Amino acid sequence: MLPTYSPEPFGDFSTSERRAAMQRALRHVAGQFGATAPLLIGGEQRLCESKLASHNPCEPKKIVGYVSMADQTLAHAAVLAAEAAFAHWRHVPLEARAQVLLRAAAIMRRQKEELAAWIVYEVSKTWIEADADVAEAIDFCEYYARQALDLQGRDQPLTPYPGEYLQLRQIPLGPGLAIPPWNFPLAIATTLTVAPIVTGNTVVLKPSPRAPLLAVRLVEILEAAGLPPGVVNLVVGDDAVLGDFLVDHPQIRFIAFTGSKAVGLRVLERAAVRQPGQNWIKRPILEMGGKDAIIVDASADLSAAAEGVTASAFGFQGQKCSACSRAIVVESVYDAFLQRLVERAGHLRLGHAALPETHVAAVIDKRAFDMISDYIALGQEEGRLVLGGEVVDHKLIEDGGFFINPTIFADVAAHARIAQEEIFGPVLAVIKAKDFDAALAMANDTEYGLTGALYSRDLAHLERARDEFHVGNLYLNRKCTGALVGIHPFGGFNMSGTNSKAGGPDYLRLFTQAKAIAERL
Numbered sequence: 001m002l003p004t005y006s007p008e009p010f011g012d013f014s015t016s017e018r019r020a021a022m023q024r025a026l027r028h029v030a031g032q033f034g035a036t037a038p039l040l041i042g043g044e045q046r047l048c049e050s051k052l053a054s055h056n057p058c059e060p061k062k063i064v065g066y067v068s069m070a071d072q073t074l075a076h077a078a079v080l081a082a083e084a085a086f087a088h089w090r091h092v093p094l095e096a097r098a099q100v101l102l103r104a105a106a107i108m109r110r111q112k113e114e115l116a117a118w119i120v121y122e123v124s125k126t127w128i129e130a131d132a133d134v135a136e137a138i139d140f141c142e143y144y145a146r147q148a149l150d151l152q153g154r155d156q157p158l159t160p161y162p163g164e165y166l167q168l169r170q171i172p173l174g175p176g177l178a179i180p181p182w183n184f185p186l187a188i189a190t191t192l193t194v195a196p197i198v199t200g201n202t203v204v205l206k207p208s209p210r211a212p213l214l215a216v217r218l219v220e221i222l223e224a225a226g227l228p229p230g231v232v233n234l235v236v237g238d239d240a241v242l243g244d245f246l247v248d249h250p251q252i253r254f255i256a257f258t259g260s261k262a263v264g265l266r267v268l269e270r271a272a273v274r275q276p277g278q279n280w281i282k283r284p285i286l287e288m289g290g291k292d293a294i295i296v297d298a299s300a301d302l303s304a305a306a307e308g309v310t311a312s313a314f315g316f317q318g319q320k321c322s323a324c325s326r327a328i329v330v331e332s333v334y335d336a337f338l339q340r341l342v343e344r345a346g347h348l349r350l351g352h353a354a355l356p357e358t359h360v361a362a363v364i365d366k367r368a369f370d371m372i373s374d375y376i377a378l379g380q381e382e383g384r385l386v387l388g389g390e391v392v393d394h395k396l397i398e399d400g401g402f403f404i405n406p407t408i409f410a411d412v413a414a415h416a417r418i419a420q421e422e423i424f425g426p427v428l429a430v431i432k433a434k435d436f437d438a439a440l441a442m443a444n445d446t447e448y449g450l451t452g453a454l455y456s457r458d459l460a461h462l463e464r465a466r467d468e469f470h471v472g473n474l475y476l477n478r479k480c481t482g483a484l485v486g487i488h489p490f491g492g493f494n495m496s497g498t499n500s501k502a503g504g505p506d507y508l509r510l511f512t513q514a515k516a517i518a519e520r521l
């Protein structure tokens, strides 16, 4: 019998052993820089002539590694491999499928620092953020292994009917796509891949070209955990070449996507079109962006609120869908809160992700750097700069890293562009509300609805937030990032996606279809 699920503890880097282990892992991984990883199709490693380089955002001249790049012929081969593997994988006993996830979790646990080190270098997460990414990947494997045994290991209860033997079975869908974003390169690649396979589906995993190496690591781990050939196939390449091609492919049955609103909506539209030879309705599972707000009311503990807003806005450089990008503060405490916030966020240290003392490191790449810089320029017109703002010109930094200071604009109007559009960087808009009602209305007045938080000691306000704050993940008197698998099922409303609730009790159901069987006795 499996022990009860509980989330993987976070690394405690205050101990000298853990710090030394992480330093060793960083050196070990740096020693492997520049290697070329193959694609994996039908269990065969495929090295191609064209290669994608993955750069360290803190030192972009350093290439962390290369991955072979697929063209459409190889992408097609990957879909056919997933289709072929489905014929046998769907019949592999559930316990054996769950075992693969449990073994993968055990391997990840053994390689915890090494995986975190790859994340530090590939996407520029600080130690604690990288460690949390690995812990979440482990949690997804452990949690879904148990959930699958619950969902598919027994027939679902039905109302008895005289003279009939009744069953309701959850069966897999078929071969599908897993399309993760770059910002949780291990955790989200893991949830989008292992949830479908444990329920008997097969997968073509197409990671973001901005962070392909952790997907390579994931596939290696799944192979080492005993996953048969073809059950997960890895293709990496240009979005313009592979994106629409894979989404449109007639043999694809479901698309598990996490990323931006624009791409999510594109996937949704294209998936709705029936292609020649396609005998099913494709099932899109889409988790998209956010414009998440933290409300601070007149009764709030302002120091706790400043701490929570700082962590939510600037953790991983604000590059989380859950990041707080709007602090909505009631007039009577606005100045006092702002002062505490600026003081708190002003202590954040900008630096290389590989250094343990760093709080905020580089953003993912030049494209992100330029886009965030444009929003900072716009913020100068739309608000009053109270922290940061000067974009650190990457040319001025010796290694050319894409560093941007934590930036806060105060007195931003609720409908300003920096208060409505997802910036996905370390930029926070602080908005004044005349009272709690106005604050709640502003918080809900966006096209998104992913995370939100309220800092308050007023029981009536906390109750109103439970009822009226329209977000998929609501947090009361705590930060709005850091959902834990099995504890805070994650996914939003409105343009934030289809509310799939990764790490929740219904998630696996999205990768199955229900078959009702009645036998006359």
Ligand SMILES: NC(=O)c1ccc[n+]([C@@H]2O[C@H](COP(=O)([O-])OP(=O)(O)OC[C@H]3O[C@@H](n4cnc5c(N)ncnc54)[C@H](O)[C@@H]3O)[C@@H](O)[C@H]2O)c1
Binding pocket: 179, 180, 181, 182, 183, 184, 188, 206, 207, 208, 209, 239, 242, 243, 244, 247, 258, 259, 260, 261, 262, 263, 264, 266, 267, 287, 288, 289, 290, 320, 321, 322, 422, 424, 450, 490, 491, 492, 496, 497
């Ligand atoms: N709601 C969530 O759970 C969640 C979690 C993490 C990130 N996000 C969101 O993801 C975004 C950041 O990630 P990103 O920059 O990688 O997003 P993105 O939309 O640019 O890319 C997401 C994935 O889609 C792929 N892609 C791009 N064009 C495609 C196409 N035409 N067809 C198919 N796939 C295509 C990318 O290569 C990548 O793998 C932010 O908006 C963030 O809020 C949401």
Ligand SMILES: N[C@@H](CCC=O)C(=O)O
Binding pocket: 183, 184, 319, 320, 321, 322, 480, 481, 482, 483, 484, 490
């Ligand atoms: N699940 C993560 C966010 C994932 C999006 O980037 C959190 O809860 O902070």
